[in-house]
Amino acid sequence: MLKQTPLHEMHVKQHALMVDFAGWEMPLHYGSQIEEHHAVRNDAGMFDVSHMGVVDVQGDWAYDFLRYLLANDVGKLKSPGRALYTCMLNEKGGVIDDLIVYFIAPTHYRLVVNAATTEKDVRWMQQHAEEYQAKGYELEINLRQDTVIMAVQGPKAIEKISQAFPQFKTMLNSLKPFRFAVVPIDASDFPTNLAAPFSIKEGDFQFIIIARTGYTGEDGVEIIMQKEWSVLMWTTLLKAEISPIGLGARDTLRLEAGLNLYGQDMDENVTPLESNLSWTVAFTPPDRDFIGKTALMADQKQGIGQQLVGLVLLDKGVLRHDQSIFAKDEFLGKITSGSFSPTLKQSIGLARIRVQPMSSMPPIERCEVEIRNRRLEAKIVQPPFVRRKKL
Amino acid sequence: MNKMPRELKYTQTHEWVRFEEDGSLVVGITEHAQAQLGELVFVDLPDIGIRVHASDEVCVVESVKAASDVYSPVSGKIIEINEDLAESPSLVNSDPYHDGWLFRIDPDDTEELNELLDDQAYSEYLEEDED
Numbered sequence: 001m002l003k004q005t006p007l008h009e010m011h012v013k014q015h016a017l018m019v020d021f022a023g024w025e026m027p028l029h030y031g032s033q034i035e036e037h038h039a040v041r042n043d044a045g046m047f048d049v050s051h052m053g054v055v056d057v058q059g060d061w062a063y064d065f066l067r068y069l070l071a072n073d074v075g076k077l078k079s080p081g082r083a084l085y086t087c088m089l090n091e092k093g094g095v096i097d098d099l100i101v102y103f104i105a106p107t108h109y110r111l112v113v114n115a116a117t118t119e120k121d122v123r124w125m126q127q128h129a130e131e132y133q134a135k136g137y138e139l140e141i142n143l144r145q146d147t148v149i150m151a152v153q154g155p156k157a158i159e160k161i162s163q164a165f166p167q168f169k170t171m172l173n174s175l176k177p178f179r180f181a182v183v184p185i186d187a188s189d190f191p192t193n194l195a196a197p198f199s200i201k202e203g204d205f206q207f208i209i210i211a212r213t214g215y216t217g218e219d220g221v222e223i224i225m226q227k228e229w230s231v232l233m234w235t236t237l238l239k240a241e242i243s244p245i246g247l248g249a250r251d252t253l254r255l256e257a258g259l260n261l262y263g264q265d266m267d268e269n270v271t272p273l274e275s276n277l278s279w280t281v282a283f284t285p286p287d288r289d290f291i292g293k294t295a296l297m298a299d300q301k302q303g304i305g306q307q308l309v310g311l312v313l314l315d316k317g318v319l320r321h322d323q324s325i326f327a328k329d330e331f332l333g334k335i336t337s338g339s340f341s342p343t344l345k346q347s348i349g350l351a352r353i354r355v356q357p358m359s360s361m362p363p364i365e366r367c368e369v370e371i372r373n374r375r376l377e378a379k380i381v382q383p384p385f386v387r388r389k390k391l
Numbered sequence: 392m393n394k395m396p397r398e399l400k401y402t403q404t405h406e407w408v409r410f411e412e413d414g415s416l417v418v419g420i421t422e423h424a425q426a427q428l429g430e431l432v433f434v435d436l437p438d439i440g441i442r443v444h445a446s447d448e449v450c451v452v453e454s455v456k457a458a459s460d461v462y463s464p465v466s467g468k469i470i471e472i473n474e475d476l477a478e479s480p481s482l483v484n485s486d487p488y489h490d491g492w493l494f495r496i497d498p499d500d501t502e503e504l505n506e507l508l509d510d511q512a513y514s515e516y517l518e519e520d521e522d
Contacts, residue, residue, distance in 0.1 A: 032430060033455050034430050034432075248455060251456075252455060316433060316477070317435065317453075318433050318453045320458060372435070
């Protein structure tokens with residue numbers, strides 16, 4: 001039995017093609033994946049991403065615990081209202097998951113993790129939390145079951161949300177990337193003609209998190225709210241002409257933006273250094289220990305063997321996961337993610353290839369991808385493939 | 392599934408076959424197949440002149456999410472391909488039974504044609520498949 005999000009009925013109403021995604025019944029598209037992709041690049045779209053795990057880490061020891069648990073340093077979060085992208089590693093430096101951590105209060109951090117890895121992540125966190133709890137340190141790990149996450153993305157996302165909620169306009173416009181606001185919301189914040197038929201009554205009141213984060217390469221926000229408010233929120237934003245977008249377009253959008261997909265571009269067998277994510281590993285301050293640090297430092301000293309790069313297919317065809325890459329008949333590595341880029345109208349991909357020895361200068365810029373026993377020419381590039389349009 | 396032309400024959404792998412006056416066959420994929428695949432972004436057509444066997448993979452249609460093989464319904468020689476698909480693979484989605492045709496084949500053996508399904512049999516096959 002697949003799990004459903006509180007917005008399930010809304011997707012069905014919008015004629016979504018529902019598919020199994022990591023045990024969740026989720027919308028793949030609402031008719032046209034390619035049109036949805038363009039809607040996010042050129043206008044505004046919204047995604048139900050409630051299948052992702054919301055894990056609260058609370059207590060006096062939350063900060064110390066997370067500094068040890070995560071490869072990026074929550075110490076960089078100077079005040080509540082800031083968020084950080086990070087990997088959670090095993091002892092070998094392999095990536096258990098990638099996630100965003102939100103600093104809500106000194107004793108309250110919130111982690112948003114991938115759907116497919118939620119259970120594994122929580123077990124890992126609890127296992128390490130036990131060491132703290134055994135000493136009598138106050139620390140709680142709590143997987144939330146009552147939240148909905150909506151991502152609203154695109155060059156017009158902020159403008160359209162501001163039309164629906166004029167009271168948030170100033171806040172939204174001043175919210176910088178990777179910052180968030182905890183906003184009180186009640187029935188009167190919604191248009192009155194909408195509030196009536198929903199489960200929200202006058203006087204009901206909630207805090208929602210509005211964060212300037214996303215997974216599309218576009219401007220926009222992610223909104224975390226209690227599930228009771230989600231249908232009303234979804235309906236309000238639909239009225240503001242924000243298109244519903246399925247997970248199909250989410251994948252092509254993130255790939256164009258050069259953002260890794262966990263389980264495909266990285267997993268427990270590779271490190272962030274081999275996944276184009278060195279920038280997310282905080283080796284300073286040197287006195288901070290974190291899980292996987294020793295292994296990563298040893299790797300760095302030895303030299304990294306492989307790297308994640310971008311590929312643009314120059315011939316006609318489509319790059320796909322697991323296709324092999326060659327340079328002059330020498331095997332270089334494999335594609336981790338490949339698809340058709342609706343924006344560029346050609347195929348793009350991420351690939352993990354052998355790091356070129358310093359002697360092989362100039363570095364390899366062209367390679368061949370084996371597709372159905374044929375070799376097609378591709379260009380090696382540094383992602384992202386598509387950059388946000390300057391407005 | 393509402394529009395399944397009566398004059399065509401079908402395969403269990405969701406190709407359709409149109410009999411032409413000159414004895415050749417035109418092949419494409421069905422409405423059901425295109426709907427399952429989603430929007431096509433690339434069609435990898437066979438080379439003209441190659442010989443294929445019935446059930447050989449002769450062509451690959453790629454949607455945003457995946458690549459799928461198209462099988463030859465019969466043995467024979469590929470004599471024409473739909474060149475328009477190079478620029479407009481989405482013709483297969485918008486008009487699978489006409490402008491979205493894939494290739495033309497000159498069949499070796501007319502016996503094989505008896506194995507193909509008529510619209511009724513294909514329709515029943517789809518219903519069984521859904522159960």
